[in-house]
Amino acid sequence: RRADRPLLQTADPEGTVTRLLTEREPVYSHADLTIASRDVPHDRIVEECIEALRAHLCGEQAAQPPADIASAIR
Template sequence: MSARCAGLPLTKTLVLIGLMGAGKTSIGKRLAARLGLPFVDADNEIERAAGCTIQEIFDRFGEAGFRDGERRVIARLLEQPVHVLSTGGGAFMDAETRGLIRERGLSLWLRADLDLLVHRTARRDHRPLLRQGDPREVLQRLMDARYPVYAEADLVVDSDDSPPEVTTERVLETLRQHLAVPAAHP
């Protein structure tokens, strides 16, 4: 089943962007299932290509080394057939990566507020950038720096504390509107 069969004529990879904790993986997997497309997590692909974890990449090569690898992996992924791609929070900040996403993908920003991001990221301890101080302050700094750039995304959907299925429906409706496809009626 393709995205076209699901009623959406998606001709480019749907690239999810947003801060850590916005729901890119959770919503991305649900979207892929609903659209009949593969789901790919860029961070998993980066780890596979590097043969180590993202934390290890950061430790060995710093953020600049990580971003270089991330750029190359995303470029490769955007050459593959249409799929749903979840990217790391900093991927869209790289001008070259952003340009590739604009050219070869359809970007969708999952926008979330600070309290939600703090709550969601507190559950896990694998985020290198959150180890650089108070997580709330780090997330606020990231929001201040990144949200103006994320606003360049093709589409924006708010991620809140609704069940993931509700956010997934919001994304599908946003895609329908963007692609000018009428909603299916029972």
């Protein structure tokens, strides 16, 4: 939806996203942490990143997914 994504300035942005995700998935699958990117304030994503990283590094169980993610997954 944003016009400032240079890789998506193509005739088929949806196809480009599909291709990029397919190419990147093998690398993404090795991630120890995953943070859902969504349309919320940046500060909220930063807080989630810090919390997930702290839990991971300290060997603690990660917090439950935020309500806006949990409801989208169901």
